[in-house]
Amino acid sequence: MKDYDVIVIGGGITGAGVARDCAIRGLRTLLVERADISEGASGRNHGLLHSGARYAVNDSESARECIKENLILRRVAAHCIEQTEGLFISLPEDDPAYRDNFVEQCGKAGIRTQVLSPAQALALEPNINPELTGAVKVPDAAVDPFRLVSANILDARLHGADILTRCEVLDLIKENVTVMGVKIKDMSTGEIRKIHSHYVINAAGIWGAHIARMAGVEISMLPSKGALLVFGHRVCNMVINRCRKPGNADILVPGEVVSVIGTTSDKVPFEQCDRMSVSRAEVELLLNEGAKLVPSLRNTRIIRAYAGVRPLVSDDSDPSGRSVSRGIVLLDHSSRDGVRGFISITGGKLTSYRLMAEMTADLVCKKLSIDKPCRTAELPLPGSDNAKTKCSSLVMKAAEKREGSEVNRMSFEGKGNELVCECEMVGRAEIEYAVKELGVRTLDDLRRRTRVGMGPCQSSCCLDKAAMVLAEILIAEKLSSESGAGELAAALKKEFLQERWTGIVPVCWGEQMAQAEYLRNKYGKCDSTI
């Protein structure tokens, strides 16, 4: 008897989706993540729920996948999605023939379009470049990637899956040509142990190449870095794209109270994937190109820069990775390499994660002779089930906006209604829920689950309070060996600030410099690069 039917490596959107699908089908499932969930590309992307329009001209298969999944996710993951719609705008220097072809190819992929005059587009989005020559409306949307991963993990757990975060897979257990499980290290205690399973699923994103090597197989992957900038408020309410062949900084996505422009696409060495930072040159490029979409971006405070690495399967003929297919890559290593018990799932996009999970779970079920159909296209994620809610305060309403009907599981009695983060309106009850149900142990985990510290003040106003509330809850729930909330709060804050500075340093000028000075004076200098 093996410990599990499947062990999934990686707590990004792909691993989370696979674990959920397998658990719903009744497989004994374990997910292992070396850090926190969403620490890889899944927490470092644009947050665009693609309509597929971006790929319609060059990659029709991806375009068709995107629109299909876009429509499914609007239903089953409604609380993670803001139905913004999108505009593809053409500027005087853009080829008008591209737009005509774009509309035709969207039609072929099943993507609804509406051609707009410049005046019609400006009426919808007054801040876009007034020199535009035309626009096309498409069903793009904004998706909160952190929330999407978290809801999949929660549902996997509710269906019986075990989730181990801060546990790194050091090696695979192999007998002759069969993978039998994983050898993991608990990063908090240092304990090393072996866990056995019938199947191991490699969903480790760009690090999947390394995991594959543990099984003795090669996946030729291309680490393609993308850098992004976060602006201090929403400059538009729709997703704004450039109507041309995909290039740098041609997508602007509104995300809650901020806006995100991106991205670049550059091949980077594998060693860099663990330490992503953004250079001044990348910031300038993003700003210059972004201002062509929305000119007021030039005078808007940039609050942060970040970067992620796309897990693309390699094509040596394209050094940037821009034209490499964003298509799904499912590798059955038994038929491909003669290694049994091991499957890799990579490529794709956040938008297509559900389909990637379905394809992977289908393959595992076939191998294990289990006849259980996929149900994730119809089963809503926790929070998206349209259950009735009763929200009487602003803090409750904000929690409902983020967590949907899961707000019913939060306790707003007594101190529960206390406001902690003003930018994002996060209260104590939501933090308590995030610790108990969503595995939050640090302030950075809390940021990824609730958006504490992600708004315009970038934590400079709420950090003391958030650290103290989190420390009190961790101690009350016996999730920390510290007995003093003050000491624990100080340690949590120090760790959090180290990470925050990495994203602030590349955009430190003008108003943001003043904000950074305020943060530094209030919380003390960090050992970081500033």
Ligand SMILES: Cc1cc2nc3c(=O)[nH]c(=O)nc-3n(C[C@H](O)[C@H](O)[C@H](O)COP(=O)(O)OP(=O)(O)OC[C@H]3O[C@@H](n4cnc5c(N)ncnc54)[C@H](O)[C@@H]3O)c2cc1C
């Ligand atoms: C800049 C950028 C912008 C993007 N924008 C969009 C967008 O707007 N819309 C969209 O649909 N897609 C977008 N994407 C693509 C999308 O983000 C990725 O396709 C998706 O997030 C990949 O998810 P994943 O789970 O496969 O990988 P990841 O999220 O990288 O997850 C892999 C996980 O494996 C873990 N791991 C690694 N090694 C080990 C180990 N030894 N043991 C245990 N765990 C391990 C890592 O810590 C990580 O958490 C973008 C990507 C980038 C980089």
